[in-house]
Amino acid sequence: MLRVRGVSLRYPNGKLALTDFDLTVDAGELVVVLGGNGSGKTTLLRCITRTVKPSSGEIWLGDTDLCPLEGERLRRARLPLAMISQYASLVRRRSVLANVATGALGRHSTLSSAFGRLPASELEAARGYLGDVNLADLAEQRAGTLSGGQAQRVAIARALAQRPRVLLADEPVASLDPEAAEEIMRLLQRLARSEQIAVLCVLHQVELAYSFADRVVGIRNGRIAFNLPRAQVSRDAVHQLYMHEAA
Amino acid sequence: MSVDVARPAVKPPLGMGAWGNALVTAVRCVLLLLGIAIIIQMLIVVEARPQDLITGIHGMADLIRRAMPPDFAALPAAFWPTLETLDIALFGTIVGIVLALPLALLAAANVTPSRYAYYGARAVIGLTRAVPDLVWALLFVTAVGLGPFPGGLALGVHSVGMLGRLFAETIEQMDMAPIQALELTGARRMQVFSHGIVPTILPTLLGISLYRLDENIRSSLVLGFVGAGGIGFQLLTDMNLFQYRDVSLLLIIIFVIVLGAERASAALRERLA
Numbered sequence: 001m002l003r004v005r006g007v008s009l010r011y012p013n014g015k016l017a018l019t020d021f022d023l024t025v026d027a028g029e030l031v032v033v034l035g036g037n038g039s040g041k042t043t044l045l046r047c048i049t050r051t052v053k054p055s056s057g058e059i060w061l062g063d064t065d066l067c068p069l070e071g072e073r074l075r076r077a078r079l080p081l082a083m084i085s086q087y088a089s090l091v092r093r094r095s096v097l098a099n100v101a102t103g104a105l106g107r108h109s110t111l112s113s114a115f116g117r118l119p120a121s122e123l124e125a126a127r128g129y130l131g132d133v134n135l136a137d138l139a140e141q142r143a144g145t146l147s148g149g150q151a152q153r154v155a156i157a158r159a160l161a162q163r164p165r166v167l168l169a170d171e172p173v174a175s176l177d178p179e180a181a182e183e184i185m186r187l188l189q190r191l192a193r194s195e196q197i198a199v200l201c202v203l204h205q206v207e208l209a210y211s212f213a214d215r216v217v218g219i220r221n222g223r224i225a226f227n228l229p230r231a232q233v234s235r236d237a238v239h240q241l242y243m244h245e246a247a
Numbered sequence: 248m249s250v251d252v253a254r255p256a257v258k259p260p261l262g263m264g265a266w267g268n269a270l271v272t273a274v275r276c277v278l279l280l281l282g283i284a285i286i287i288q289m290l291i292v293v294e295a296r297p298q299d300l301i302t303g304i305h306g307m308a309d310l311i312r313r314a315m316p317p318d319f320a321a322l323p324a325a326f327w328p329t330l331e332t333l334d335i336a337l338f339g340t341i342v343g344i345v346l347a348l349p350l351a352l353l354a355a356a357n358v359t360p361s362r363y364a365y366y367g368a369r370a371v372i373g374l375t376r377a378v379p380d381l382v383w384a385l386l387f388v389t390a391v392g393l394g395p396f397p398g399g400l401a402l403g404v405h406s407v408g409m410l411g412r413l414f415a416e417t418i419e420q421m422d423m424a425p426i427q428a429l430e431l432t433g434a435r436r437m438q439v440f441s442h443g444i445v446p447t448i449l450p451t452l453l454g455i456s457l458y459r460l461d462e463n464i465r466s467s468l469v470l471g472f473v474g475a476g477g478i479g480f481q482l483l484t485d486m487n488l489f490q491y492r493d494v495s496l497l498l499i500i501i502f503v504i505v506l507g508a509e510r511a512s513a514a515l516r517e518r519l520a
Contacts, residue, residue, distance in 0.1 A: 049431060079433045089428035094446050102442050106433025116441035155428070162432050 001027045001198035002166045007047055007057030017043045018222045021057065025166065025198040030189050032209040033202045035219035036242050041202040044219070045168050049083055050074060061166060079106045082164035086174040088151035092144030096135065096154050099143050100126035103161030122161070129157040133187060149180030156187060167191070169201040173208065181205065185212040206238050310491060317499055318492035325481065329500055331395045332477035335470065336463035339402020344456050346407045351414030358418060358444065372415070376408025380466050384475040398475030402463045413455045417448050454516040461512035468501055
């Protein structure tokens with residue numbers, strides 16, 4: 001579903017942030033990316049969303065290579081790609097339901113949607129997505145009143161409203177307590193399985209990777225250190241990722 | 248048991264010996280003399296003569312005596328200029344909001360579509376803000392003649408500058424994370440604006456707009472003096488015709504309008520906060 005082929009990113013100052021990066025995430029699979037600070041995890045996600053343009057390589061979303069695309073063609077091609085990050089980034093003064101429904105905006109080009117209205121069908125669908133993340137009863141509540149864990153679940157529901165085939169998660173549990181963090185990871189795992197979404201999740205919590213990932217990718221200095229099924233990832237290999245950072 | 252704690256000797260800062268202290272004292276004296284000189288030149292330039300105020304108090308007292316009691320019989324006649332004043336302010340504020348909002352989007356560094364649009368919008372905002380509303384009123388009176396319309400136009404144009412700057416600053420200070428999240432969902436620019444930016448900043452924009460309406464009501468009272476309609480124009484006419492009892496009535500109305508607008512604006516802004 002998501003294929004990253006030979007992606008490199010060199011910053012204008014000459015620093016190489018990613019080097020010849022290869023990665024595949026299949027439908028229904030949850031892949032966790034581990035690595036120290038500055039190893040290139042978030043840069044990888046920014047390349048995949050094309051927030052930054054890789055210096056070379058290909059990023060295939062289904063049958064479409066995102067790398068050569070720009071403007072409206074890129075926007076359309078990127079629609080099946082959803083992203084959640086450390087902070088839920090909700091519009092705090094809008095209702096939970098409205099926040100979820102905004103995930104569907106990319107599919108609508110009507111005048112009313114441009115002027116702040118949301119299609120009734122999408123609002124109805126948004127209730128369903130809220131049900132998927134067990135927050136249906138908070139639909140009418142203001143997003144600014146939610147706890148961190150609830151807000152992150154709303155962000156996931158907004159991503160679902162996008163009807164994604166690939167979901168990128170950039171440290172989605174970094175600001176949550178352990179219980180809420182497990183809940184979010186369990187939710188991502190369930191969605192990957194039930195909705196056949198390819199989930200690529202950047203984490204710092206090694207134990208969560210061991211508990212929920214189908215595959216673990218280790219990054220060091222912008223290169224893949226290992227890319228293995230969870231059961232084959234040794235503690236020592238993971239330790240090396242962070243030792244490098246300490247050194 | 249007492250414990251002796253060795254205190255470090257207090258050393259004067261580098262270069263702060265006796266000469267240093269003398270230098271500081273000298274600088275202070277110069278600054279004091281400079282301050283006194285500024286105040287003296289100010290009094291000379293404004294030709295401040297407090298004794299004139301004392302000798303002229305009889306003239307003021309006479310004026311006030313002739314203005315009393317206010318002629319409440321003229322109240323119905325004052326209704327129309329009062330309504331004109333309020334509507335000039337409302338017209339100016341609405342025109343200001345409608346024009347300032349798109350300008351602010353171009354003039355906010357974090358959402359502007361291009362560098363040229365940014366500098367262009369900033370230039371328009373700067374120009375409309377720098378020219379006082381009274382000068383705009385004179386220009387529009389010349390263009391469209393006497394009456395409330397040039398007053399409304401003057402306040403509208405001046406409000407574009409004032410609101411444009413404040414709106415742009417509000418947009419620049421907003422949390423961009425929800426906006427970027429919406430962009431990543433594939434929402435178009437206009438959708439991001441209406442579903443992300445507007446709900447985030449609307450309460451602040453409304454608060455600023457209400458404050459501007461309050462300011463415009465006060466300004467519209469003065470604009471009448473240059474022929475731009477409203478209660479100010481009526482006030483000037485009554486003064487010229489020595490109708491001081493009508494003048495005192497108009498002053499009471501102005502007081503009520505200003506106070507009422509200020510209170511209403513403050514109450515509404517408090518509810519929005």
